[in-house]
Amino acid sequence: MSAQFGRRLYKGAATAAVAALAVAALSGSQAPGVTVDDQGRRTTSDATPSPDAAADDSATGNSPYYTDLPPLDSPKPSPSAGGTDGGGTTDSDSGIPATVLDAYQQAAAKLQESKPGCNIPWELLAAIGHVESGHARGGKVDADGTTLSPILGPQLNGNGFASISDTDNGAYDGDSSYDRAVGPMQFIPSTWEWAGRDGNGDGKKDPNNVYDAALAAGHYLCRFGWDLSDARDLRSAILSYNNSTDYLNTVLAWLEHYRKGVDEIPDGTGTVPEDRSDEVISTNPSPSTPAQPGTPSTPPRTTPPGTKPPATPPPTTPPTTPPPAKPQTPTESVHHLEDAGTEELSARAGDAFAERISTRAETRSGKGVGKVRIRFAVVGDTDAVFAGGEKVATALTDSSGTAVAPALQAGGKTGEFKVRATLIGRSVTAVEYRAKVTERTADALARTTETELTCVPGGEFAERVKVKATYKGAVADGVAATATLIKSAEDATENDKGPYFKDDEDKPVRTLTGLKTDKDGLIELPKLYADDAPGTYLLRITTAGGATLTVELTVAEAGEETPETPETTTPSPSASPTA
Missing domain, CATH: 2.60.40.1930 (Macroglobulin (MG2) domain)
Structure with missing residues (x-):
């Protein structure tokens, strides 16, 4: 009861104050957008993302999320993140189901080994997991961490949400018309394709598995070399997951809450949040519409008995002027993407690719469009990555409309793969590039x-x-x-x-x-x-x-003449291997 009362109080007058404290503690403000330069380095800007910011340039496609905030009475810190509080009780409202908690902690531990500079806390994964799915709907997962039923966001059809046409033919979300956010960490299919990870070692990358989804979320938050112990990078990472200041504040509030201690509760016993960002709550339940505050009421007109009221002149309608047409954003003016002269992409295992991928954004008439973002994603069974160690990179087109991806680095695995270039913010046909890693050779x-x-x-x-x-x-x-x-x-x-x-x-x-x-x-x-x-x-x-x-x-025996020597071959290089 106290938790419920605390949440309601927090949702009321205390919301702004407590959220502001959580954000202030982490130097909160709208985080910058992120771009990767030609060396794979990240750059940021403090500007609020423009209306042209793309929904599909986030993990969730800016899908709805749970807006409830933590109770004011934080749980008592327990000896370990996974016990009951000092009184031996648990809090199902803010507790974390055991399997889901284990997935968050395992993901953070793996990232501490693979990306120690990221400094990602498991509490951040827990905060996002709560906001996105209520910890897999209160921990309704099986022993392997897979949700008992799919967790799907609403259809991203532009009706109150972003418009993201289908990118996976319904493979992940069962929808062949539009994309939906999928699983406990609510990845949209186009993001899961390159960000997905196998967190439980079963050989599959399943967005409906909390181990896979938590590890994928951690890698997503750690890309671009972000250090999440830095408040600026932390804000950038959270906003890249869902580009909303309210979302940022909500996640930060739960992050601070979990840092103070957490209850581990049995799977399936968690409380699923009630309030979502796509719900509109009316503050005036009365069907009547009162006068606006500050507007004087008009007294009734009185006419002496037997007096004909003066004729009222007919109202005149001023001529209407059509509003000026809204200018197109650069992204809206892009009609298609074209290869910008990329040569053959081939490298020996372990080497950097000499050629870099260039993609041009053009209008219908073929004119280049500058200042739009192109996302490059490595696709296929390969360990090749872009400079910086990631399989995805974003580049801005120049004045000629051309974006150049960071250099590709071949791994140890040989064979062919693809790099897919897509426009961020609008659905146009992607451009795919074939690349090949050959075995290392000598001549x-x-x-x-x-x-x-x-x-x-x-x-x-x-x-x-x-x-x-x-x-x-x-x-x-x-x-x-x-x-x-x-x-x-x-x-x-x-x-x-x-x-x-x-x-x-x-x-x-x-x-x-x-x-x-x-x-x-x-x-x-x-x-x-x-x-x-x-x-x-x-x-x-x-x-x-x-x-x-x-x-x-x-x-030969010592002192004997050397037996007849057959013809020998001197060291001779072979022809250079075919690329």
Whole structure:
């Protein structure tokens, strides 16, 4: 009862005061918009977002949210975030269901390892989780953290909300006409596509799973290198989730509330908030419309008996002038997006892409539109990212209408993927770019010494074979290689006699696979042994990309003449690998 009374009081006269204190404690004000420059750095501005600010440039598409505020009587700090208060009772109104609380805390812990500079508190995830879904509708989740039924926001069809046409063919929200916010953290499908994460390790990225959604929300809030221990960055991050000052103040109020202590309650026992931002509450229940304050009432007109009232001249209607047409914003004037001359996107694993993606925003007549935002998102099964480590970046078009994405950085995974460029703030056809990550290659191999490699029959070679790989004259690190003892220069099949390596069971092995150059481009082969057959033998080393080196090995008794030497092949670079 006290919690309910506190909430009602807070919603009344105390709302402005307490919310203002929460915001003041964190230097509250409207947070800036965010843009990424050509180096992947974030920049901000203190200006309030313009009416052209896009709904789909937020996690939720600026969907409705719960507006209730914390009770004035904060829970007593408990020994750990997950116990009862000092009196042994729990508060279902402001408590957090056990599984949902665990998801918030696990997500923050993972981000502390992967993005320690973000300094995200789990209480921030809890504050957003409360405001977005009431902690998954009071913790109605299964043991894996998946909601027992889908949590969907209203259709974003422009009728009182933003207008976001369908982007996922209904895959996430079941709506093939318009998008809806989905799951306990209320991601719209277009944002989940690049922001989604697998938080519970089941191999899926499900916006309806609280572990996946909490981790995705944490990564979303930590992008652009934001440090959430800084009040300015904290405001920017929260407003990027839902671009509303009221939303910011509500989240900050719950953040401060949870920082003072929290009750862990059983799943399914939480109280779902009642008030939402899309609900209009009438303050005048009477059907009559009273006079506006400050307007004098008009006394009734009296006419002496038998006197005809004077004729009232007909009212005249002044000529109406049509209001001037509202000028289009830059975003509204964009008709389509075009590729702005992007060349082939290819890089070796671990390298930066030399080419950067350029996209041009144009009017129907083909004129470039400046000062609109283009979002670039990496799509597909790849670990390639933009400079700064994120899979999404936003760039502003210049005076010619062209936006240039930050440089792409290839990861260790090879294969093809796409980068999708979309206009923020209006639904136009996206432009997709194909990119490819190829394996690391070498075009030359050379021994690091010129010492002859000799051994007596049945003995072992004193020196190990050590080679260095290069690509276009530079060190070729991380390049796969194979070493094989071959029959002759013309016959590259594995030899069945002569020198050999040993496996883990000390058995002869004459082919080694899975070799890889180190950071200095070096490979040192295991020790070589000889059987009882004297002669001259060949060891051939081949790398990805086709670089080949043939090394001569001699097996002879001490003092004996060197047996006849078969034709050898000098180190020869192969042709450069096809991009």
